[in-house]
Amino acid sequence: MTCQICYRKGHNSLGSIEDVQHVFFKCDVAVEVWKKVASWLDLQIPAIDDISMLLDWAEASISDAKKRKVVGAIIYTTIWMLWRFRNSIVFKDPKMKKSHIYDNIVIHSFDWCMNRCGLDKRCFAIDLITNRLEPFETSLDDH
Ligand SMILES: [Zn+2]
Secondary structure, eight states, X not given: OBOHHHHHHTOOSSOXXXXXXIIIIISHHHHHHHHHHHXXXXXXXXOOOOHHHHHHHHHHHOOOHHHHHHHHHHHHHHHHHXXXXXXXXXXXXXXXXXXXXXXHHHHHHHHHHHHXXXXXXXXXXXXXXXXXXXXTSSOGGGO
């Protein structure tokens, strides 16, 4: 199947095959989103086109356990939002726009960390104006 994201944008006359590597890593939208995520986290995310290899990279290269957990959650959330965006195009759901992907990643990874990683709200400071999440400021060791 041809990537519907590229196809709808009309710059895909040859057709990129819609596979995991393409949708989550190689598609223009994915490349753009990962760039934003990398600069948000201030991390050099390597050009890896495999989810488990990317998680392995985070595991191996981030020494701080809490930061590692948060980055892991953000990687999952990014994949999830790219998938939701892809579905919104395939199923013609106008609710999710390309411009919403990044905001959704920020909001949902915040929720995820609250609810699943068991991290405390005090670990985070969201500046809603700049939309930056700064999860690594406060230490859990304080309480
Ligand atoms: Zn594509």
